[in-house]
Amino acid sequence: MSDYILAKQNGRNIPLEDKIFGISNRAKAMIAEKGPDKVINATIGSLLDDDGKLIVLSSVVEAVRNLSPADFADYAPIGGTSPFREAVKKAAFGSFEPKSLAEAVATPGGTGAIRNTISNYSRPGDKILTSDWHWAPYNTIAGEMGRSIDTYRMFDENGGFCGADFECKVKALATAQKSLVIILNTPAHNPTGYSLTDKDWDQVINALSAAAALAESIVLMVDAAYIDFAGDEETYRSFLPKLETMPENVLPVIAYSLSKTYTLYGTRCGAMICMAKTAEIAAEFKRVCEFSARGSWSNSAKLAQVVLSRVYSDEALLKKVSDERAGYREMLLRRGRAFEEEAKKVGLNMVPFDAGFFISIPCENPDEISRRLEKEGLFIVPLAKGLRVSAASVSEAACRKIPAMIKKAMG
Numbered sequence: 001m002s003d004y005i006l007a008k009q010n011g012r013n014i015p016l017e018d019k020i021f022g023i024s025n026r027a028k029a030m031i032a033e034k035g036p037d038k039v040i041n042a043t044i045g046s047l048l049d050d051d052g053k054l055i056v057l058s059s060v061v062e063a064v065r066n067l068s069p070a071d072f073a074d075y076a077p078i079g080g081t082s083p084f085r086e087a088v089k090k091a092a093f094g095s096f097e098p099k100s101l102a103e104a105v106a107t108p109g110g111t112g113a114i115r116n117t118i119s120n121y122s123r124p125g126d127k128i129l130t131s132d133w134h135w136a137p138y139n140t141i142a143g144e145m146g147r148s149i150d151t152y153r154m155f156d157e158n159g160g161f162c163g164a165d166f167e168c169k170v171k172a173l174a175t176a177q178k179s180l181v182i183i184l185n186t187p188a189h190n191p192t193g194y195s196l197t198d199k200d201w202d203q204v205i206n207a208l209s210a211a212a213a214l215a216e217s218i219v220l221m222v223d224a225a226y227i228d229f230a231g232d233e234e235t236y237r238s239f240l241p242k243l244e245t246m247p248e249n250v251l252p253v254i255a256y257s258l259s260k261t262y263t264l265y266g267t268r269c270g271a272m273i274c275m276a277k278t279a280e281i282a283a284e285f286k287r288v289c290e291f292s293a294r295g296s297w298s299n300s301a302k303l304a305q306v307v308l309s310r311v312y313s314d315e316a317l318l319k320k321v322s323d324e325r326a327g328y329r330e331m332l333l334r335r336g337r338a339f340e341e342e343a344k345k346v347g348l349n350m351v352p353f354d355a356g357f358f359i360s361i362p363c364e365n366p367d368e369i370s371r372r373l374e375k376e377g378l379f380i381v382p383l384a385k386g387l388r389v390s391a392a393s394v395s396e397a398a399c400r401k402i403p404a405m406i407k408k409a410m411g
């Protein structure tokens with residue numbers, strides 16, 4: 001019998017309860033029953049301080065407090081305000097100055113950028129390519145539009161990026177579909193924390209340059225949601241010039257999000273930024289993405305657009321925001337390193353990790369292991385191929401405890 005009463009399934013697999021929120025609710029219930037010192041809730045995807053409170057950059061709060069009513073109450077233009085479109089390119093590119101034509105369109109978070117890239121650069125029924133370890137909402141976003149996710153193997157036997165499988169899948173899908181959208185979440189990938197190295201990037205670029213002859217269009221969407229929490233902001237943008245070396249029909253699109261970088265998760269602000277080889281491709285990008293915005297959420301919220309514009313028009317404020325973020329980034333990096341050290345000590349195998357909000361542990365029976373860990377007061381997220389621990393939401397001390405707990409639960 002169908003689960004649906006009046007609603008139409010339309011090919012989607014809609015669970016009765018969101019898995020992560022379900023686990024988080026059980027963690028909250030245990031905290032209420034046994035006290036906060038008995039529970040580690042490593043499920044949350046926002047950066048929290050050591051006491052479990054949401055971190056909000058005070059420099060950003062100050063900018064929000066200085067807004068006038070029209071800065072947040074008014075509609076923004078469909079594609080975003082002009083100062084925002086310029087500011088968000090600077091935020092995404094850092095000191096890199098693209099030679100290509102970069103056009104930015106505002107979106108509600110990185111999620112909106114992912115949605116409109118899929119809707120405009122693939123056809124219904126198409127497969128969207130990403131790595132086997134990936135952020136589950138990609139499936140939801142693709143499924144909502146009658147597309148699905150196909151995957152390549154992210155890591156080879158030696159724990160390095162599996163460029164060979166990437167190339168093989170790109171070739172097959174480019175040939176079969178003639179159009180291909182690829183999502184690469186890097187640096188500080190969710191859920192593994194992996195960042196593509198320069199060498200990995202060269203493999204990606206070579207594979208796409210070769211596949212360009214097989215397809216009408218290939219869009220490489222770089223989901224950069226965690227780019228400013230990976231490490232030095234310039235070093236982690238070193239891949240950007242490589243994106244400009246591909247043929248004209250391979251379009252790089254950056255999905256940029258203000259959620260993490262500006263701790264503005266709830267204001268729903270981001271952008272999709274193309275790096276086009278011709279003015280026609282850039283103009284088409286703007287036209288189709290704005291059209292899709294009108295047909296899905298209309299205009300994006302104005303508040304964070306104005307905040308970002310102010311930050312980038314005031315050098316002192318920009319420095320304040322960057323310095324403040326750098327402090328929290330160091331805290332997050334310390335948590336990740338603490339986890340790695342302890343995992344090594346107890347012999348717990350991790351999926352190759354570099355930096356970021358999440359760490360993954362490969363295992364055969366993730367649901368069973370996470371049920372066992374919940375009984376011990378440790379809440380993490382079971383995935384298809386392992387367990388996801390959020391270093392963003394727990395203290396360094398907890399990061400030192402968790403590896404031994406997981407190792408024990410694995411028996």
Ligand SMILES: Cc1ncc(COP(=O)(O)O)c(C=O)c1O
Nearest residue numbers: 109110111135185190225257259
């Ligand atoms: C991998 C990844 N991409 C994109 C996003 C988009 O987030 P938002 O829509 O809040 O910008 C997230 C948020 O958790 C994410 O983890």
